[in-house]
Amino acid sequence: MNRLLPFVFACLVAACQTTGGPDPIYEGLEPPPGTPEITEAVDGLIVGHRLMAAGEYDLALRAYLRAGGELGLTADVLTALGSVNLKLGRLGQAETLLREAIEKDEKFVPAWNNLGAVLMETGQTGEAKRVFQIAFALDSGNSDQIRENLRLAIAKSENPAYYEANKNNFDLVRRGDGRYLLLPTP
Numbered sequence: 001m002n003r004l005l006p007f008v009f010a011c012l013v014a015a016c017q018t019t020g021g022p023d024p025i026y027e028g029l030e031p032p033p034g035t036p037e038i039t040e041a042v043d044g045l046i047v048g049h050r051l052m053a054a055g056e057y058d059l060a061l062r063a064y065l066r067a068g069g070e071l072g073l074t075a076d077v078l079t080a081l082g083s084v085n086l087k088l089g090r091l092g093q094a095e096t097l098l099r100e101a102i103e104k105d106e107k108f109v110p111a112w113n114n115l116g117a118v119l120m121e122t123g124q125t126g127e128a129k130r131v132f133q134i135a136f137a138l139d140s141g142n143s144d145q146i147r148e149n150l151r152l153a154i155a156k157s158e159n160p161a162y163y164e165a166n167k168n169n170f171d172l173v174r175r176g177d178g179r180y181l182l183l184p185t186p
Contacts, residue, residue, distance in 0.1 A: 044070060048080055057087045075105035083114050086121070094118045109139045113146050120153060129153040 044067025051060035064080045071077055082097035095118045101111035112135035119128035132150040139146055 045076060045080060052084060057084055060084045075101045075108040075111060078104060079111040079114060086118055091118055091122050107138055109135050112138060113149060116149060125157045129157050
């Protein structure tokens with residue numbers, strides 16, 4: 001009988017323990033006075049755009065993934081994921097994500113522009129030139145950054161030696177509050 005006593009005691013202790021969930025000690029307590037009530041989280045895309053602007057690409061990737069979980073994989077989310085992968089040097093992933101964004105919304109200008117930047121980085125100058133032309137046409141020529149990207153792609157395709165002096169001058173375009181905004185170039 002003495003051998004069973006520790007086993008029975010361990011079973012009773014295990015049965016009395018709580019299994020996850022909030023700590024019953026704090027359950028039902030009110031927050032301290034003056035604590036603001038949080039009813040809505042900040043949009044993951046906005047957080048990601050701010051982190052991209054600050055050069056925090058790993059954190060931006062997490063924010064964009066969180067946005068994808070909340071909003072679904074929209075053209076905007078896929079473009080953001082493609083852009084951050086470009087900044088992280090993951091060109092294959094960036095190209096795939098940006099092509100998916102274009103499949104979701106064929107008129108989404110930032111996806112076309114950013115795909116052109118990826119294609120230039122991978123040496124696919126001819127296709128990049130065509131992609132920048134599409135972005136420029138969809139934007140009706142309103143974006144100076146897209147115009148400059150197209151100019152550089154044309155110059156590179158006509159004279160590859162000219163391109164070496166201007167390497168990595170392609171700007172990524174993102175959208176926030178219905179506007180096209182620039183991400184800083186390294």
